[in-house]
Amino acid sequence: MKKFLLSVLLVVAVTLSVVPAAASSNTAKPYATLSSTSVDPGETLCVKLRGTEDASGVRVENPFGFNVRFTKAGKNLLIGFLPVSYHTAAGTYTVSVLGDRLRDGGAVFTVQVSDKQFDLQELIVDEQVAGSTIFNDAASKEFRQKIWPLKEIYDDEKYFDGPFRRPMDGEYTVTTPFGFLRTVNGKPNPRHDGIDWSAGTGTPVYAAQNGRVLFADFVQLTGNTIVVEHGCGLKSWYEHLSEINVEAGAMVKTGDLIGKVGATGFATGPHLHFSASINGVYINPLTLTDSSFLAFGSAAKTSRKEQPVTSPRP
Numbered sequence: 001m002k003k004f005l006l007s008v009l010l011v012v013a014v015t016l017s018v019v020p021a022a023a024s025s026n027t028a029k030p031y032a033t034l035s036s037t038s039v040d041p042g043e044t045l046c047v048k049l050r051g052t053e054d055a056s057g058v059r060v061e062n063p064f065g066f067n068v069r070f071t072k073a074g075k076n077l078l079i080g081f082l083p084v085s086y087h088t089a090a091g092t093y094t095v096s097v098l099g100d101r102l103r104d105g106g107a108v109f110t111v112q113v114s115d116k117q118f119d120l121q122e123l124i125v126d127e128q129v130a131g132s133t134i135f136n137d138a139a140s141k142e143f144r145q146k147i148w149p150l151k152e153i154y155d156d157e158k159y160f161d162g163p164f165r166r167p168m169d170g171e172y173t174v175t176t177p178f179g180f181l182r183t184v185n186g187k188p189n190p191r192h193d194g195i196d197w198s199a200g201t202g203t204p205v206y207a208a209q210n211g212r213v214l215f216a217d218f219v220q221l222t223g224n225t226i227v228v229e230h231g232c233g234l235k236s237w238y239e240h241l242s243e244i245n246v247e248a249g250a251m252v253k254t255g256d257l258i259g260k261v262g263a264t265g266f267a268t269g270p271h272l273h274f275s276a277s278i279n280g281v282y283i284n285p286l287t288l289t290d291s292s293f294l295a296f297g298s299a300a301k302t303s304r305k306e307q308p309v310t311s312p313r314p
């Protein structure tokens, strides 16, 4: 009995001496955080890995069907975007960031997606304009062939540095907000994947952030179109331009003149269509321009008032 007690005490002593050491080595491990646990559809989450610059073996299990990849965003900081498409139903979802090298083997987050409603816009458009663009098979095919493959591009380098700037100087009326449901001449049409600002032909359009120009050319559907990769799969899109002042492959800096407002492609009047996407998932571009979402480490939130919706224009 004495011998048994002694061995029990020995085990307890050994366990006690081991636990603190194990705990401290666990807390020294890298760990994951999530930018928010509540999100509107059409916004994005950001997974951050702190205390490491190596994401090998880390996986993000999520119900949004998105393959999260990590990029260095600072010393001992990796980021990976997790967009929540505007098609996502309201509800409670689980996001798990797992990896043997992470503290506690990872973290599990419960994410609440809101039931944000997007309005319906019923557009009546000149049949000739619609027939040569959105109701035109050749235009759709060209868009699928030339533009869709760009959505897969992911530059490992983070070119963007802080929040985006708006792509035009001054204030412009929003003619179609992001995410609106649409019918065109009575037929259902895809969601509006960006924001439309009414502006005069020739209004300068600037790069919203540093990046690599993936595409700068005319396509039938969206007219003169520029797509910029800002790193981490984050892209900005500028459509219906009258002029393009940049070439594919060029590196641009925030505020560089890249084009001018026009009415090319599916447009009934001069306006800028400005979109943002994380790979193939479109997100609210105003979150990038008008909030501190991309200001890593900054808690200050700036807000600019959304302008009223007036006459519809694609």
Ligand SMILES: [Zn+2]
Residues within 6 Å of the ligand: 176, 192, 194, 195, 196, 273, 274, 314
């Ligand atoms: Zn538009």
